[in-house]
Amino acid sequence: MKKNAETLPQKRHMGMSTKGKISNTLIYILLVVIVIIWIIPFVFILLESFRCETQGMAGYVVPKQWGFDNYVRLLTQTDFLKWYGNTLLIAVVTAVLQTIIVLCMSYTLSRLRFKGRRFLMNFMLVLGMFPGFLTLIVLYKVLSGMGLTGPNAVPGLILVYCASSGMGYYVSKGYFDTIPKSLDEAARMDGATRFQVFRKVIMPLAKPIVIYTILSAFMAPWGDFIFARYIAHGSSAGYNVAVGLWSWTTKTSVGTQYTMFCAGGVLVALPITILFMILQRYYVEGVTGGAVKG
Amino acid sequence: MKQLTDLEYLRLSRFGKFLYKLKRFFLHSVPQAVINFFKRLWNVIKKFGLAIKNEAVDIWTTFRDGTWQTKVSYLIMGFGSIARGQILRGILFFLFEVVFIVYMIVAGGHWLSKFGTLGSEGMHMEYDEAKDVFVQVSGDDSFKLLLYGLLTILFIIAFIYTWRLNVKQNKLLDQITRSGKKVKSGKDDLKSLLDDQFHKTMLALPLTGIIVFTVIPIIFMVLVSFTNYDAAHDGYSNLFTWVGLDNFNELLSWNSGSSNLSAAFGEILAWTLMWAFFATFTNYFLGMLVAILINKKGIKLKKIWRGFLVLTIAIPQFVSLLYVSKMFSDNGLVNGFLMDMGWITQPIPFWTDPILARFTVIIVNIWIGIPYLMLIATGILMNIPQDLYESSRIDGANVWQQYTRITLPYMLFVTGPYLLTSFIGNINNFNVIYLLTGGGPNNPKLLTSGGSAGSTDLLITWLFNITTGAESNYKLAAVIGIMIFIVIAVLSVIVYNVMPSTRNEEDFQ
CATH class of the missing domain: 1.10.3720.10 (MetI-like)
Known part of the structure; x- marks a missing residue:
């Protein structure tokens, strides 16, 4: 705007800049409103988690009596720590396995050419059109046959999360597609095997996408609720945080456990948010890249 | 719908252009897309039929022109490979055949025979002579019958595929020996898994997971949609069975009586x-x-x-x-x-x-x-x-x-x-x-x-x-x-x- 204004006659310049100033001010106001709307529920949840006078829902936000009661209750009288441990374990193991699987899959589909490649990609596209919960009952029965439901839900969940993760190769394939082919060709000329190309040439370049994959694989189990609840099947020892906290918001327990839900929500959201902020750059790259590639 | 020439199109008013585009989308593009889809589908079916015919011809000619090792391999998988120095491949082929036959005799036949009915009798009372009382015994489990039946069928398909690979392999070996070249050793095979065949190494784990935890469950659920599996027919106390297209009928017909x-x-x-x-x-x-x-x-x-x-x-x-x-x-x-x-x-x-x-x-x-x-x-x-x-x-x-x-x-x-x-x-x-x-x-x-x-x-x-x-x-x-x-x-x-x-x-x- 500034550059353009200089080339214009003086009078026009004045008009444009005041008009620009007004519109910019309006935008600032709008942005502030937007940010408030987006942030405020999280501020509320934080405030409510410190409320001591009542444990149910209340029509106000700012506690009349502040304190850490809810947190203390949460950590000492409930299974919350157990759930937290479950989720952390699931998240770490899933992050490792899923990253390996997704990288194998996306690298192969992106950079190797072999018979059946197109078919494989179309096949997975079609598979992806089936709703995920269609197979809920089969997976449950199979896992329960293996003894991996109820209190032992953790390994069962890890298995389910990782097994089919190869189908989520799109974003990282999009990334591999952007690495110039000439790199592979040069290495192959020098006598490198395809495995060496993968390990020594491409992998060192793939750090952003590796971090993106780890981050999204790590974050997903914290929010998964459907499979987790079904597979844990009412056994508190097998819950993850999402299922556990959800159980406090049902009609029967919301009256006494609502503030504890808020406190739990804060404890779940905080570490993930911090981790996310640190690695945000990679996440943003992944999301934007993935959408453009389709 | 008639397509306008550029000149005619440009003469239209703004709204007319929009209307034309809209009409053309629904009356031309969409039907065209549907027609194309079915055309393509038909082509795929034709190709598939042709492929099967070619396979059959190839299997026959390989047998007719093959050496005696190849001919034996039609019965004993992997024989031709072992006889011509590809010990590793041969053993794998042979082991697969042994496992398949043993499985079919021990369990597969049983599952397959009950796949058509999904069981005849669920949990029921049986007279125990020694104790002189009726005791509850578990009968068939439709869920298991359906699942293991499906797995058996998939195993059979896998076997046929492997058998076909075995035949192809023998054809290749025939060609190589005829032209006097050296046969690839097991060591070469393993090496190629990191090079020419690297994609197989990379995809082995992801695809296994997808097949076991996505593909097979989806096929299973598609089969379930043709049964009456629900709380009243839970599969072990009350068996469920095939009902054909009844469920689809119930969901899609607008006059299905009592149910809305x-x-x-x-x-x-x-x-x-x-x-x-x-x-x-x-x-x-x-x-x-x-x-x-x-x-x-x-x-x-x-x-x-x-x-x-x-x-x-x-x-x-x-x-x-x-x-x-x-x-x-x-x-x-x-x-x-x-x-x-x-x-x-x-x-x-x-x-x-x-x-x-x-x-x-x-x-x-x-x-x-x-x-x-x-x-x-x-x-x-x-x-x-x-x-x-x-x-x-x-x-x-x-x-x-x-x-x-x-x-x-x-x-x-x-x-x-x-x-x-x-x-x-x-x-x-x-x-x-x-x-x-x-x-x-x-x-x-x-x-x-x-x-x-x-x-x-x-x-x-x-x-x-x-x-x-x-x-x-x-x-x-x-x-x-x-x-x-x-x-x-x-x-x-x-x-x-x-x-x-x-x-x-x-x-x-």
Whole structure:
């Protein structure tokens, strides 16, 4: 705007800049409103988690009596720590396995050419059109046959999360597609095997996408609720945080456990948010890249 | 419909052009896409038939022209390989055959024989002579019979495939020995797994997982949709069995007597599509708007504005959705605030009024979705060449014109495939609906023999409730799942055929 204004006659310049100033001010106001709307529920949840006078829902936000009661209750009288441990374990193991699987899959589909490649990609596209919960009952029965439901839900969940993760190769394939082919060709000329190309040439370049994959694989189990609840099947020892906290918001327990839900929500959201902020750059790259590639 | 020539088209008024395009889309492009799809399908079937014929011919000629080692290999797999020095391959082939035969004798035959009926007698009482009492004994288990029957069939298919590989391998060996070249050793085979055959190494683990945990379960559920598997026929105390297309009939026929299942299905499908449409496009345009606002020249602290919005992505959805759900409930914060201010006397029924609930989920979904869309749109907006805007301004274009003539077309072009995926994602958007309303408020019109549903229930949440609810109506859940698949598949086929930019993936490399 500034550059353009200089080339214009003086009078026009004045008009444009005041008009620009007004519109910019309006935008600032709008942005502030937007940010408030987006942030405020999280501020509320934080405030409510410190409320001591009542444990149910209340029509106000700012506690009349502040304190850490809810947190203390949460950590000492409930299974919350157990759930937290479950989720952390699931998240770490899933992050490792899923990253390996997704990288194998996306690298192969992106950079190797072999018979059946197109078919494989179309096949997975079609598979992806089936709703995920269609197979809920089969997976449950199979896992329960293996003894991996109820209190032992953790390994069962890890298995389910990782097994089919190869189908989520799109974003990282999009990334591999952007690495110039000439790199592979040069290495192959020098006598490198395809495995060496993968390990020594491409992998060192793939750090952003590796971090993106780890981050999204790590974050997903914290929010998964459907499979987790079904597979844990009412056994508190097998819950993850999402299922556990959800159980406090049902009609029967919301009256006494609502503030504890808020406190739990804060404890779940905080570490993930911090981790996310640190690695945000990679996440943003992944999301934007993935959408453009389709 | 007649296609106009360029000249005729240009003569039309603006509205006429629009009308023409619209007509042409529905009367020409869409039917054309459907026709093309079936043409392609027919081609695939023809190709498949041809392929089978070629295979049969090849198997026969290989046998006719083959050496004696090859001929023996038709019965004893791997023999030809071992006899000609490929010990490793030969042993693998042979072992596979042994395992297959043993399995079929020990278990496979049993599973296969009961696959047609899914069991004859469930749990029942039997007379125990020694104790002189009737005891309960478990009979057949339809679920197991169906599952193991399916696995056995898949195993047989795998065996046939391997046998075919074995024949091909022998043909190759015949050719190599005839031309006097050296046969590849097992060591070479292993080495090639890191080089020529590297894709096999890489895909082994991911594909095994997908086959075991996605492909086989999906086939299983498709089979379930042809049975009467539900709470009343749980498979062990009461067996379930094949019922053909009955479940599909019940769901799709409009005059199915006592059950109003088909009406409920129609209603839920309509809302699902409506929801997907609004959820996708409100997010898309509002997200783009926010991105444009932040991107505007002269706006400072761009990173901070974006940072705040992106922050909300990090917080697990179940926390934010459950909290917002409580905020808008009858005794929640919003109603509490409005009543304290004296603006309302009765709580606003955000989640209990059918229409308002639908409206509210769409609004909350905007709140959830905008940060993602903002991120995506920001990335794309930055790629639009700035000189386009400069030159359009010199030509006197205003902001709105710039948006409709530059920004929007560019965005639509680049994000076309994304819009489709996002639409499909919204059809299956379980979290938002389930955590906000749980599908409610209950809708008496949707109370069916198969299980009840609420006004905001999508097909996917309905499916979930039917599976996990008291009815455990697995057969119906399977049918609904297949219906969702069909809706999505049809939609995708149409969009891909109509979309102006069918992308060539090699273009990017």
